[in-house]
Amino acid sequence: MGYAIQYLRSLVFVGQMYLAMLVIGVVFLPWAAVSRSGAFAACKTYCRWVIWTARWMVSLKGEVRGTPPTDEVVIAAKHQSFFDIILIFNAVPAGKFIMKRELLWTPVIGLYAWRIGCVPVNRGKRGQAIKKMVADVAKGTARPGQLIIYPQGTRVAPGVRKPYKVGSAVLYTELGQDCVPVATNVGVFWPRTGIYRKPGLAVVEFLPRIAKGMDKDSFLAKLEDEVETASTALMLEAGFDAKNHNA
Template sequence: MTAIRSALFQVAFHVVTLLYMLALLPALPFISRQTLWRIGVLGWVRAVAVLLRVLVGIRAEVTGTEHIPEGPLLIAAKHQSAWETLALLPYFSDPAFILKRELMRIPIFGWFAAKARMIPVDRSAGSAALKAMTRAARAEIAGGRQILIFPEGTRRPPGAPPAYKFGVAHLYASLGVPCLPVALNSGLYWPRRALNFRPGTIKVEFLPALPPGLRREEFLARMEREIETASDRLLAEGRAALAEAPGTGREG
């Protein structure tokens, strides 16, 4: 049954995503980025949340929203699943994702990402990519936006050893804004590189923001420690819940 529900969600997710993009495509050259955000992105995210709840039985429990500062901000989130690439968005007023450049080349999707002024990174370009990312992030921060980055660069299995990159510390030092760490356990329910979803409650925790001005090494150590400590706790809670629920399958 879980496999059937997971397959139904995959089909529904891609159909809904395509319908949203096709509906807005004729207006894309004319609408503002803010209108695209309100009508397109937020509507799409809410529709996917309904699909997850109805078809797969996945809900979300979010705590720590009182820690989200107003104004320009760097958001550093744990990355275990595709879930957080969309579900975190509604909690911020005007976020810009840092994403790999290849995604911008996907027809239609890439056009929407460009309109939303997401920040592409060419991972093969080394230090040049870091400089380009920083320039683009500074421009968006100057406009009052929030920059959302996954410091490990790619999805990691739940419980895998952390692999934080120094690029987030460089970005933090360059932007001069607070950094909001985000812990989660989404990989238990929407596993990376897996087709089967597990019903349950994804837990997300916004942690107290780190102030600007810390030394890079101190910032990186504190950010990693706080995200990993909280994520390990959320993973333990999620694993206990899965163990008590019959028929959810083996964890990823």
């Protein structure tokens, strides 16, 4: 009975979450159309709404640990579900994502992603996108902010092993910026697919920054070790032993 009640609560939560996305997107549209500040205000409002409703509708609390960066850096984050996107974006002043180009055509999401400066990437053509991004930064045409990339390239369920791709290392070296790794355990409570939301404490943790200047291979090895080690500890704290669930 307890599972059924929590599932029903989760279903209602998910439904209102997407309705809120539409409502907030429409309400803020005139401001967002003329000002990037309006687009950020809409996105921040939506993030806060999701965090607040998750707390009382499905008893899922979100917590941010560490020090979110406020300068121009590359944020390389563990990605387990939509909730880590919400928590990370809400914690930084001007986040922008490396995202699949197909999302630009998604109602509401596409418009706001474009307005806040997200970088669309074609599948299989990530290298071209990175080259253009680096060139835009060099010319001063890229919008300032915190560039968020998911080194594994997709959502990865707790306990699943997936290699870190070279794109984050290329960005780190070519942009000449520090990198802030981010660990998480959100997938323990909010799965990458499905409706059910488990009560608990979902955490994203901003780890100590990796200073610019390392070579690609050394950086990628350090990034993977730090993010995976911290994420494993967070998942264990949440009652999930990732070491005994590796796939």
